[in-house]
Amino acid sequence: MPYTIIEKKEIASSVHMMKILAPDVAKAAKAGQFIIVRIDETSERVPLTIADFDATEGTVTIIFQEMGKTTKQLAKMAASDELQDFVGPLGTPADVRELGTVILVGGGVGIAPVYPQAKAYSEAGNKVISVIGARNESLLILEDEMRAASDELHVATDDGSKGHHGFVTDVVKNILDSGEKIARVVVIGPPILMRVAAGMLEPYGVETLVSLNPIMIDGTGMCGGCRVSVGGETKFACVDGPEFDAHKVDFNLLMSRLALYRNEESKCLDNHNHKCTCKGDN
Amino acid sequence: MVDRQAMPLQDPKERAHNFNEVALGYSGEQALAEASRCLECKSPKCVEGCPVNIDIPGFISCIKKEDFDGAIDTIKLTNTLPAVCGRVCPQEVQCELHCILAKKGEPVAIGRLERFCADYEREKGVTPPVRTTSSGKKVAVIGAGPAGLTAAADLAKAGHAVTMFESLHDTGGVLTYGIPEFRLPKAIVRDEVEYIKQLGVDVKVDYVIGKIKTLDELREDFDAVFLGTGAGLPKFMGIEGENLNGVYSANEFLTRVNLMKAYLFPDYDTPIKRGKHVIVVGGGNVAMDAARSALRLGADEVSIVYRRSEDELPARKEEVENAKEEGIVFRLLTNPTRILEGENMTVNGVECIRMELGEPDESGRRSPVPIEGSEHVVDADVVVIAIGTSPNPMIFSGSEGLETNSRGTIIVDDSGKTSLANVYAGGDAVTGAATVISAMGAGKIAAQAINEYLSN
Ligand SMILES: Cc1cc2nc3c(=O)[nH]c(=O)nc-3n(C[C@H](O)[C@H](O)[C@H](O)COP(=O)(O)OP(=O)(O)OC[C@H]3O[C@@H](n4cnc5c(N)ncnc54)[C@H](O)[C@@H]3O)c2cc1C
Ligand SMILES: Cc1cc2nc3c(=O)[nH]c(=O)nc-3n(C[C@H](O)[C@H](O)[C@H](O)COP(=O)(O)OP(=O)(O)OC[C@H]3O[C@@H](n4cnc5c(N)ncnc54)[C@H](O)[C@@H]3O)c2cc1C
Ligand code: FES
Numbered sequence: 038m039p040y041t042i043i044e045k046k047e048i049a050s051s052v053h054m055m056k057i058l059a060p061d062v063a064k065a066a067k068a069g070q071f072i073i074v075r076i077d078e079t080s081e082r083v084p085l086t087i088a089d090f091d092a093t094e095g096t097v098t099i100i101f102q103e104m105g106k107t108t109k110q111l112a113k114m115a116a117s118d119e120l121q122d123f124v125g126p127l128g129t130p131a132d133v134r135e136l137g138t139v140i141l142v143g144g145g146v147g148i149a150p151v152y153p154q155a156k157a158y159s160e161a162g163n164k165v166i167s168v169i170g171a172r173n174e175s176l177l178i179l180e181d182e183m184r185a186a187s188d189e190l191h192v193a194t195d196d197g198s199k200g201h202h203g204f205v206t207d208v209v210k211n212i213l214d215s216g217e218k219i220a221r222v223v224v225i226g227p228p229i230l231m232r233v234a235a236g237m238l239e240p241y242g243v244e245t246l247v248s249l250n251p252i253m254i255d256g257t258g259m260c261g262g263c264r265v266s267v268g269g270e271t272k273f274a275c276v277d278g279p280e281f282d283a284h285k286v287d288f289n290l291l292m293s294r295l296a297l298y299r300n301e302e303s304k305c306l307d308n309h310n311h312k313c314t315c316k317g318d319n
Numbered sequence: 320m321v322d323r324q325a326m327p328l329q330d331p332k333e334r335a336h337n338f339n340e341v342a343l344g345y346s347g348e349q350a351l352a353e354a355s356r357c358l359e360c361k362s363p364k365c366v367e368g369c370p371v372n373i374d375i376p377g378f379i380s381c382i383k384k385e386d387f388d389g390a391i392d393t394i395k396l397t398n399t400l401p402a403v404c405g406r407v408c409p410q411e412v413q414c415e416l417h418c419i420l421a422k423k424g425e426p427v428a429i430g431r432l433e434r435f436c437a438d439y440e441r442e443k444g445v446t447p448p449v450r451t452t453s454s455g456k457k458v459a460v461i462g463a464g465p466a467g468l469t470a471a472a473d474l475a476k477a478g479h480a481v482t483m484f485e486s487l488h489d490t491g492g493v494l495t496y497g498i499p500e501f502r503l504p505k506a507i508v509r510d511e512v513e514y515i516k517q518l519g520v521d522v523k524v525d526y527v528i529g530k531i532k533t534l535d536e537l538r539e540d541f542d543a544v545f546l547g548t549g550a551g552l553p554k555f556m557g558i559e560g561e562n563l564n565g566v567y568s569a570n571e572f573l574t575r576v577n578l579m580k581a582y583l584f585p586d587y588d589t590p591i592k593r594g595k596h597v598i599v600v601g602g603g604n605v606a607m608d609a610a611r612s613a614l615r616l617g618a619d620e621v622s623i624v625y626r627r628s629e630d631e632l633p634a635r636k637e638e639v640e641n642a643k644e645e646g647i648v649f650r651l652l653t654n655p656t657r658i659l660e661g662e663n664m665t666v667n668g669v670e671c672i673r674m675e676l677g678e679p680d681e682s683g684r685r686s687p688v689p690i691e692g693s694e695h696v697v698d699a700d701v702v703v704i705a706i707g708t709s710p711n712p713m714i715f716s717g718s719e720g721l722e723t724n725s726r727g728t729i730i731v732d733d734s735g736k737t738s739l740a741n742v743y744a745g746g747d748a749v750t751g752a753a754t755v756i757s758a759m760g761a762g763k764i765a766a767q768a769i770n771e772y773l774s775n
Contacts, residue, residue, distance in 0.1 A: 065531050075488055081579070081588040082488070106588055122488040124525040254579065254589075257486050257527055258711055259551035260571035264562055271555065271562060276713065290562055293664040297564045301590030308585040 039119035043096055049171075049178045051103040052146055053112050054088070060095030062087075062125045068153035069131025069248065069280055072097060073256045075122035076110055083107045084253045084275075086150035087126060097125070100149035100178065106305045127256040128279050132246070133157040136220035138164040140212060141187070142205050142234060144226025145171055148179050150248055151225050155186035163220075164188050166212060170205035174198040205230070206237050213241050221246065224283060228295065232288035245283035249274045251294055266290050323425045324353040326637075331644040335614050338500045338582055341641055342406070350435040354382035356420065357427045364417035365429060370760040371397045375414060375429055382432060391436040398433075399472045399514075400465060400759060402441060402507045403494060405434025408756050409635045441510065447517045454478035456773045459541040460520075461528050461714065464492020465755045466746025467547030468515055469762030470769075474545075475518040477770050482541070483520055486527040486713075489578060492549055493747075494755070496578040497570070499608050501615070502638070505577075533717025534742070543741045543769045546729060547762060550747035551711045555704055556600070560658030565592050565666035569601070569609045569705035576612045594701025597621045598669050600655055601705030602632040605752075607639065609703045610647045622648040622697065624655055626674050626687040652676070652687065656694060658702055668696045710748050726751060735765030736772075743769055 044056040062072060071086045089098035103109045114120075131154050139158050143151035148169045158165050165186070170193035171177040177192065177199060184190045191208045192200030201208050205226075213219060221244045224234040231247040238245045251274050253263045258276040265274050268285035272278060327343040328334075334341050345353065357379040365375045374393050381390035394401045410416075410430035418426035456479045460471045463485035475481045489495050491508040516522055528534060528548075537544050553568030555561050567575075572591070575581040579589035597613040599606050602625035614621045623642070625632060628651050632639055643649070652674045661667025673693035676685035710727045722730045722738035728751055729744040731737050737744050745761025747753055 061526075061531050079580075079587045122525050124486070124488070124527065126530055127527065254571065254574055255487065257530075257551075257713055259553070260574050261553045261555065261568040262571045266562060290664065294562070294564060296663070297592070298590040301584065305585045305588050305590065 039121055040123040042114060042116055042118050042120065045114065045116050047112075048100070049176050051112070052100065052176065052178055053103070054098060054100050055111070055114075056096045056098050057120065057123055058095055059097050059123050059125075062123065063090045063095050063097050064092045066090040066097060066126040067130035068133060068157035069150070070126035070128045071256070071279065072099065072123055072125030073127060073253070074099070074111070074120055074124075076107065076114075077121050080110070080121070081107050082122070082254055082256070083111075084127070084250070084256055086248070088149040088152055090153075097123075100146065102146040105302045106309045109306070110309065124256065128275060129277065131157065131223075131248075131280050133161050135162040138166065138217060138219050140209055140219055140222045141165060141167045142209055142222065142224040142226070143167070143169045143183070144205055144224075144230040145176065146178070147226030147230070148177075148183065151223070152179050152182055152186065154223060155183060159186060159188075167191070168193065168205045168208045168212075170194060170200075170208075172196065204233075206234050209234065210237060213238075213243065219243055223247075228288055228292050231283060231286075232292075235283035235286065235288070239284060246280050247283040247286060248279045249281060249286065249291060250279065251291055252297065320356055321352050323356070323428055324349045324431070326428075326431055328641070331646070334501065335645045336617075338615055340504050341501050344438055345431055345435045350382055350432060351385070353428050353432055354379050357383075358419060360419055364419065365414040365427075368414040368417035370413065370754075370756045371763060373397050373414075373433070378436065379427070379429075379432060382436070387436060387439045391440045394433060394436055397763075398759070399469050400511050400755070401433050402437035403465070403503060403511065404756055404759070405430050405432075405437050406503050406507075407498060409754060411636050413756070441507070445510070445514060448476075448514065450519050451476060451478040453480065454773065456480065456542045457482070457540070458769060458773075459484065459537045459544045460547060461534075461537075461544065462492060462547035462549055462746075462748070463490035463512070463522065463524075464547055464549050464746060464758060465494060466549070466748070466758035466762040467492070467545065468511065469759040470545045470547060470745065470766045471520045472515050472518055473763060473766035474769060475515070475520050477766070479773065481520045483515075483522045484526040484528050485522065485524045487578065488524050490522060490524065492547075496574045497605065497608070499573065499577055499612050501611065502608065527713065529713040529716040529718075534714060534721065535717050535719055538739070538741060541741075542773055543743065545762070545765055545769065546714060546737070546742065546744035546748055547746045547758070548711060548714045548748045550708045550728075550752045552709045552727075553704070554707045554709065556655065556706060558655060558657050560660055560666070561704070563658055563660055563666050564664050565594065565700055566658060566702045566704065569599075569605045569703050570708065572609050572703045573605070573612065576616070582612070582616060591616065592701050593617050594699070595619050596698040597701045597703065598624055598655070598697060598699040599703045599705055600624050601707070602627065602634060603705065603707075604634045604638060606703075606705035607634045607642050607647075609705050611642055611645060613701065613703065614645060614647065618701075620648060620698075622650050624650045624653050624669070624671060624697070626652065626654040627684065628652055628676060631684055650697065654687065654689065655702075659696065666700050666702055669699045669702060670694055670696050708752050710751070714748075733764075734768035735761060736768060741772065
């Protein structure tokens with residue numbers, strides 16, 4: 038059963054928002070869960086976080102960055118186009134509870150998965166301090182939405198084009214150093230950011246959660262391709278996670294496993310670009 | 320009496336490099352010759368050996384009369400998936416084991432004849448089924464593997480409105496994601512599913528029960544539910560190096576190859592590591608399929624590492640023979656102890672230890688014991704772990720009161736009824752990893768029980 042794209046927008050350079058009609062998924066979705074999309078018969082199954090959902094409208098929003106073949110192909114699609122498969126909601130929902138004050142950190146396209154959590158933590162009665170960052174201002178997404186969903190919003194850019202000149206971790210450190218009592222920090226972004234944040238936060242003894250993004254296929258626990266090591270134990274990120282205790286995650290393993298198919302991925306993209314130029318850009 | 324007719328096979332040298340079907344099927348003459356060997360025993364033991372009790376002498380006598388339509392009709396009275404069963408059933412431990420001619424080592428090739436009849440019908444074009452009048456009852460079937468497909472067919476034939484929920488994007492269960500094209504062409508599975516759709520079954524793929532809807536919710540929306548969710552959770556060994564790049568569960572390896580068609584990369588987008596030296600750990604059908612797939616992906620050497628001896632290999636004999644012919648190396652009485660790490664967390668060989676057979680364990684098989692000091696390293700850049708699977712617990716979230724045992728399998732009575740009033744189960748989800756035909760048998764029994772439950 039195909040799934041119709043209702044809306045599609047480029048919200049930052051090479052970052053796209055897509056709203057998809059999937060009423061059953063929208064009804065069941067919770068913050069922290071993801072979907073798997075397969076564009077057509079020959080496509081890979083690609084996991085993307087549920088960035089927003091509307092049960093009454095029956096829609097699920099995803100936000101993705103152009104990385105390789107599949108995300109670039111997805112980026113070319115438009116409203117009223119159809120996706121062959123859209124499975125979800127998958128994964129264990131984020132452990133959102135009333136805790137007091139929480140800091141939510143989103144780096145790059147990682148701001149997208151943080152957004153539904155900001156809303157959920159607010160609704161659960163927490164004070165939400167959000168810290169979002171990107172390489173530069175033009176890559177920063179969801180600033181207005183995040184401002185509306187948070188009690189406090191901080192922005193950082195690597196080049197200083199907006200907000201704090203530097204990394205989101207600097208801002209988090211300042212908040213913690215200011216002495217405000219923080220119950221939990223949630224960090225979502227590129228693995229390197231999550232690893233650095235986990236290291237920085239360790240001495241503060243504050244509970245830190247990350248959302249892991251290993252390569253997945255089924256997303257239902259039947260292949261084990263998504264295995265990660267947490268506290269020395271092997272876990273399947275698609276069912277046991279994707280949210281885990283940052284201080285226990287083996288980030289080096291995660292990063293090396295993410296690089297497993299680098300050669301194949303570039304071959305696949307070359308093949309795709311070649312086809313596109315040969316056939317004219319469909 | 321003529322000799323047992325050999326199955327025509329694709330040449331081993333050629334087939335080691337392609338994914339086309341290995342066994343080509345009997346010709347008409349061969350089928351007639353093979354059928355002529357059947358003695359049509361008065362009290363046929365073969366039928367008792369068949370988990371769905373096909374009238375074996377009955378269909379074979381039709382073949383003798385060249386009434387192939389009659390033959391397939393006879394088979395289909397009790398078996399909905401003959402094209403599949405004729406290809407993958409372990410006949411040597413079922414019907415053919417009990418054949419009176421087996422005593423002389425040459426049982427009638429019942430499986431090959433079954434396949435012949437099914438292929439005859441497929442070629443001719445299957446007559447679409449007639450839909451029965453509606454019973455007004457709704458049944459949900461979860462999982463589109465052999466258990467679910469069989470239950471759905473029987474329930475639809477009984478007039479119930481059947482909705483089938485499958486978590487993957489394609490139907491067939493293991494028949495689609497596990498068993499490779501060269502052993503079971505996917506077109507056959509697709510046709511079987513088409514047939515079930517023609518019976519009026521509403522098939523919903525991309526639908527994960529436990530996530531999108533729970534069993535508790537389905538029990539409200541439907542009059543009865545059948546669980547055919549299989550045993551899809553891969554086991555790992557827990558040895559050092561198992562998370563290295565290049566180590567796969569057999570499920571992942573085969574899913575990439577079969578469901579995602581990684582063997583057609585880059586025309587299909589999903590990649591797979593094509594190892595030069597591949598080690599497959601395990602000795603079952605799954606291990607054989609993984610090894611033979613790795614070979615077809617271009618490996619120089621593929622070995623099966625199995626801790627017991629050849630006699631204990633749980634795989635079908637025919638497939639072990641086929642694998643050997645293709646050049647798969649069997650490292651028997653050998654067990655991996657750790658996977659060695661190369662550059663960038665990749666696999667760089669596997670340390671193995673030799674084993675000897677000790678006292679029989681509770682399964683009656685002699686248990687393997689490591690021979691101290693016999694550690695040695697086998698070259699490998701890809702390792703596939705095929706040591707078994709257990710039921711996927713996803714279905715259990717939101718299934719209040721559904722009882723399972725310590726191995727995670729669902730507890731049922733003889734009719735397939737679970738601890739919940741309107742919920743039935745069958746197949747690998749109940750037995751743990753077993754066979755296609757036993758899953759089908761369980762689907763049939765449960766469908767029958769659901770029918771009775773719904774008519775009360
Ligand atoms: C639970 C989860 C949630 C995610 N949420 C988002 C999101 O909200 N927005 C977003 O932009 N990205 C998200 N990702 C990452 C996204 O899935 C990958 O960027 C995407 O698969 C890349 O596919 P590609 O074909 O375009 O690129 P490729 O060229 O195939 O790969 C580019 C890189 O993406 C990673 N990757 C490749 N295939 C997969 C796969 N099947 N699963 C996971 N990672 C893969 C690899 O590290 C690779 O180096 C998420 C990943 C996971 C596991
Ligand atoms: C590689 C391999 C080779 C094999 N070779 C042979 C052979 O030669 N001969 C033989 O007889 N047997 C063989 N078997 C075993 C045989 O395939 C299985 O015993 C049989 O498929 C079990 O059928 P099933 O219907 O119980 O489960 P499955 O075939 O596993 O189907 C279960 C289905 O349920 C779906 N599902 C699970 N959970 C959910 C959920 N929560 N919501 C929705 N859907 C769900 C799964 O995605 C799957 O499609 C082999 C198995 C494998 C893996
Ligand atoms: S993606 Fe297959 S088990 Fe997680």
